[in-house]
Amino acid sequence: MGFGVVHGDGDPKLLEHGVVKTRSTEPMPERLLQLFNGLNQVIVDHAPDVMAVEQLFFARNVTNALAVGQARGVVLLAGAQHGIPVFEYKPSEVKLAVAGHGAADKQQVQSMVQLILSLDAIPHPDDAADALAVAICHVYSSRLGRIASRQ
Amino acid sequence: MGFGVVHGDGDPKLLEHGVVKTRSTEPMPERLLQLFNGLNQVIVDHAPDVMAVEQLFFARNVTNALAVGQARGVVLLAGAQHGIPVFEYKPSEVKLAVAGHGAADKQQVQSMVQLILSLDAIPHPDDAADALAVAICHVYSSRLGRIASRQ
Numbered sequence: 536m537g538f539g540v541v542h543g544d545g546d547p548k549l550l551e552h553g554v555v556k557t558r559s560t561e562p563m564p565e566r567l568l569q570l571f572n573g574l575n576q577v578i579v580d581h582a583p584d585v586m587a588v589e590q591l592f593f594a595r596n597v598t599n600a601l602a603v604g605q606a607r608g609v610v611l612l613a614g615a616q617h618g619i620p621v622f623e624y625k626p627s628e629v630k631l632a633v634a635g636h637g638a639a640d641k642q643q644v645q646s647m648v649q650l651i652l653s654l655d656a657i658p659h660p661d662d663a664a665d666a667l668a669v670a671i672c673h674v675y676s677s678r679l680g681r682i683a684s685r686q
Numbered sequence: 687m688g689f690g691v692v693h694g695d696g697d698p699k700l701l702e703h704g705v706v707k708t709r710s711t712e713p714m715p716e717r718l719l720q721l722f723n724g725l726n727q728v729i730v731d732h733a734p735d736v737m738a739v740e741q742l743f744f745a746r747n748v749t750n751a752l753a754v755g756q757a758r759g760v761v762l763l764a765g766a767q768h769g770i771p772v773f774e775y776k777p778s779e780v781k782l783a784v785a786g787h788g789a790a791d792k793q794q795v796q797s798m799v800q801l802i803l804s805l806d807a808i809p810h811p812d813d814a815a816d817a818l819a820v821a822i823c824h825v826y827s828s829r830l831g832r833i834a835s836r837q
Contacts, residue, residue: 564766568761571767590750600748604755605762612722612760615715 536570536608537662540581541652543674549652550581550588552663563605571609578617586614587673590623624672632672644668687721687757691732692803694825700803701732703814714756721823722760729768737765738824740816741774775823783823795819 540550555573557566588610593604614621627637633651634643645657645664651671658664691701706724708717739761742754765772778788785794786803796808796815802822809815 551794562772564762564772567763571763591707597748597751600751601742601758602751605759607752608718608756609763611715611756612718612763615719616722621713621715621785 536574536603536661537611537664537666538574538577538669539658539663539670540577541667541670541674543670543677547651547671547674549578549654549658549667552658554660554662556663567605567609570606571613574610574613578613578619583619585622585668585673585677586610586619587622587624589629589669590625622673622675622677624669628676629668629672632675633668687725687761688811688815688817689755690809690814690818690821691728691734692818692821692825694710694821694828698822698825700773700805700809700818702728703809703818705811705813710744715791718756718760721762725761725764729764729770734770736824736828737761737770737772738820739772739774740780740820743775751805773824773828775820775827779827783826784819 536555537553537554539552541552542548555570556579557569559566561569576652588607591600591607611621624632630639630644631637632649633639639647641661645661648654648664648667648671649657652658652667657665687706688704690703693699693701706721706728708720709715712720739758742751742758743768762772775783781790781795782788782791785798790798792812796812796819799805799815799818799822800808803809803818807819
């Protein structure tokens with residue numbers, strides 16, 4: 536599972552990105568525990584104010600959706616245990632916020648992530664770059680939200 | 687979410703049954719936390735040797751499967767955190783083990799749960815009775831497994 540941590544006051548700044556890996560040979564409960572522990576470490580390291588996750592519509596079938604849902608449940612639980620509000624964004628919202636249009640392709644989104652965070656290269660692996668795009672989306676969306684609420 | 691706790695040496699004996707309730711008006715992360723905390727309380731109270739859950743095939747659509755998967759992920763995580771092995775049984779396996787045939791209806795299964803546990807009435811609510819059926823299925827299946835492995 537990819538993750539990205541950004542500082543969101545002013546221009547987004549990269550703090551950390553990476554993936555929490557689990558061993559596919561392990562039983563599912565053990566893999567979920569590895570995921571939970573890895574994500575908790577990121578939360579403890581950075582004490583984020585908010586979490587943002589992608590809303591999932593892509594699940595190809597019911598079996599896949601169950602598996603993805605299991606991992607997602609562990610992610611949402613980690614946020615709730617630390618009292619961190621969790622925001623959700625549709626893939627099209629992420630693309631719109633980061634690349635300027637909701638049908639942007641993966642390469643365009645990743646290039647914009649690199650540009651926005653002033654990085655020398657596109658963040659790797661892809662899952663981490665995708666997670667950073669969601670984080671940037673939240674920074675931009677919440678900023679617009681704050682401005683709008685002043686009107 | 688229904689749960690049932692049985693003592694499985696010899697004839698299964700009922701220790702506790704019930705449901706962990708969550709408030710449908712709460713955000714999903716908060717509901718998953720309520721589920722996790724409630725299940726952890728049951729685990730701490732009884733220190734079970736094993737957990738048994740039903741394998742899910744019923745999810746009506748992808749959205750439903752995602753939601754069910756999220757709750758299930760939290761359940762599997764709770765088992766893994768306590769080092770408790772989690773066994774899975776198909777609904778047909780539960781029906782076969784408890785009621786004698788894999789196409790038994792809900793009423794037959796619940797009546798057999800009552801009979802096997804020597805209860806005055808069918809356990810309520812339905813979700814708790816269903817959970818007890820899965821627990822009984824594991825007791826019977828693991829007993830057969832032990833016998834078979836001696837051959």
